[in-house]
Amino acid sequence: MTNLGRGTGRREDGVRRPRRKAEETRDDILAAAEILLRKKGLTAFSIANLAAELKMSPANVFKHFHSKTALADAICERHVVQMIGRFQAFDEPIAAPERLVIAVRRLMETHLADIKENPYLFEMLVVVSEADLPSGRHYKQLIENLFANLVRHGIETGVYKCTEDSAITRNVGSAFASVLHPVFLMRADEAELRERCDGLAALVNAALQNPLAK
Structure with missing residues (x-):
């Protein structure tokens, strides 16, 4: 070398x-x-x-x-930015509710694959999340932004009937970020996780398509 x-x-x-x-x-x-x-x-x-x-x-x-913690933080930063970037691209027009479900499943599947194939990388994600390091905070922000954009798309296309409100998009992002947080995923049963993600996506879609949603 x-x-x-x-x-x-x-x-x-x-x-x-x-x-x-x-x-x-x-x-x-x-x-x-x-x-x-x-x-x-x-x-x-x-x-x-x-x-x-x-x-x-x-x-x-x-x-x-x-420090080696700073190195791990920088590596996780690169990983999460690349990972979230993949979820924001859709090759063909897809209705907002389906976009939401696909994004949730992609994110879940990627994390589950990391746990199996790259356990040490996922271990670093857990460490930076628990230590409240910059990449952990950025991960949470990227997740919230991902779902905020999905909600915004649904509002703009007339599928979601709520008004575009920062509190709504922030709460949707936070809900999924909590379920798909690396610390939670390390301890979750895979079948239960899939059921929980699908259930949360269905609940959010139903609420956002309800004209009374606020």
């Missing part, structure tokens, strides 16, 4: 190379850290091991991330 540098501007063979931008080094650190964290988990992971993998000094890693 190429030596990412101890600030010397030279490779291990002594040939001078262009100095890397801080953002590029940060991305390399994140990529290597994610691989190690997926293999070892947060408890067994260390900055020293990461630095050795990257052939850089631990001090260089600490210049970009002050």
Whole structure:
């Protein structure tokens, strides 16, 4: 692996190379850290091991991330942004109630797959959520925004009969965020979770299509 540098501007063979931008080094650190964290988990992971993998000094890693918790937070941030982005895209016109159900199921299935296939990554999501780190707060905000946009689409297309009110969209997002919170999912029975998500989606759809909904 190429030596990412101890600030010397030279490779291990002594040939001078262009100095890397801080953002590029940060991305390399994140990529290597994610691989190690997926293999070892947060408890067994260390900055020293990461630095050795990257052939850089631990001090260089600490210049970009002050702790392994900060690294985990940054990795989770990238993961949740990519994950939520996938749920906002619909390939064909779909009515608002079906959009809501599809989004809930996609989110649930992705989390369940992460628990099975990437348990250490999901462990990090739980840690950052419990520690109230920035990525945990951002995850909650992204979930609320996702469902706020779904509700707004339903109102604009005339399917949902309530007025566009920030309290309504915020409460819908919060309801789903609480059911699909990583801490809850780690302890949930899969069949019960599916039933609960479908039931909540049906309840929200019924309420939003009711002309008396406020």
